[in-house]
Amino acid sequence: MQITPSTRPTETISNANLLLATVVHDEAWRAYAKTELEQLAKFVDEGKARQEASTEPEVRQHVQRLVANLETVQSRLQKAYLPELDRLDDWADLSTSQPHTTSMVSMLPTKEREYFRQAKVLLTDGKEGDVIVTNIRAIIGPKTYAMSGVTSVGIAHMPTTLNQILGLIFVGFMVVMFGPANKAISFGLALVICFLLYYFLFRARYAVALVTASGEQKVLISRSKSLIAAIVAALEHAIIARG
Numbered sequence: 001m002q003i004t005p006s007t008r009p010t011e012t013i014s015n016a017n018l019l020l021a022t023v024v025h026d027e028a029w030r031a032y033a034k035t036e037l038e039q040l041a042k043f044v045d046e047g048k049a050r051q052e053a054s055t056e057p058e059v060r061q062h063v064q065r066l067v068a069n070l071e072t073v074q075s076r077l078q079k080a081y082l083p084e085l086d087r088l089d090d091w092a093d094l095s096t097s098q099p100h101t102t103s104m105v106s107m108l109p110t111k112e113r114e115y116f117r118q119a120k121v122l123l124t125d126g127k128e129g130d131v132i133v134t135n136i137r138a139i140i141g142p143k144t145y146a147m148s149g150v151t152s153v154g155i156a157h158m159p160t161t162l163n164q165i166l167g168l169i170f171v172g173f174m175v176v177m178f179g180p181a182n183k184a185i186s187f188g189l190a191l192v193i194c195f196l197l198y199y200f201l202f203r204a205r206y207a208v209a210l211v212t213a214s215g216e217q218k219v220l221i222s223r224s225k226s227l228i229a230a231i232v233a234a235l236e237h238a239i240i241a242r243g
Contacts, residue, residue, distance in 0.1 A: 116234030133234040135241040156207040
C-alpha cells in the first residue's frame with residue numbers, strides 16, 4: 001500500500017489515520033509515519049501562528065479546532081510508530097506541541113506477536129477468509145481492526161428465535177398434512193426435514209463481539225462455539241499484552 005505525501009492539514013490527518021488503522025512495524029511504514037509526523041509538526045506550528053495573527057473570532061476558532069485535531073493525531077501516531085525507547089531523542093524535534101512523557105513511553109508497542117491464525121474460516125457473509133490475531137491487530141477476512149482501539153471482547157450468544165421454532169412447527173405440520181398418506185412415513189419425513197432445517201439454518205449461533213469507542217461490533221458470527229471461544233481468548237491475550 002502506498003501513501004501519497006500530504007500537502008494540506010486535512011490530508012495529513014487522513015494519512016495519519018490510515019497509518020494508525022494498519023500499524024505495520026517495518027522500515028517502509030516507519031518512513032511514511034516519520035514523513036507525516038514532520039508534516040504534522042509543520043502544520044501545528046503554522047496553525048498556531050495563524051491563530052495568533054488572526055483578528056477574526058470565527059477564523060481563530062476554526063484554526064484552534066484544526067490545531068487540536070492535528071495535535072491529537074500527532075500524539076497517537078507517535079505512540080503507534082515509535083517502536084524503541086532510544087529512538088525518542090531522534091524524533092523529539094518532531095513533537096512541537098506535546099513532549100514525550102513516561103506515560104507515552106509505557107504505551108509504545110512491542111514487537112508484533114501472533115496469538116491466533118486459521119485459514120479458510122467461514123465468515124459471516126458466507127465466504128471463506130483468514131482470521132489472524134496479534135497484539136497489534138485483528139484480521140478477520142477482508143477487515144482489519146487495530147487492537148489499540150479495542151476496549152473489551154466477548155462471546156455473544158444468538159439463540160434460536162421463537163419465530164424460527166414456530167416456522168419449524170408449521171413446516172412439520174404441512175408435511176404431515178400434505179405428505180405421504182402413510183402417517184408413520186409422514187411423521188418421519190417431517191422430523192427429518194425439521195431437523196435438517198434446524199441444524200443448517202436455525203441452530204444457535206455465536207459471535208465475536210468487539211467493544212470500541214463507537215460501540216459493540218459483531219465481527220464474526222459462527223455456529224462453532226469452540227472457534228469463537230478460541231478467537232475471543234486470543235483477543236483477550238492481545239488486549240492484555242498491549243496493557
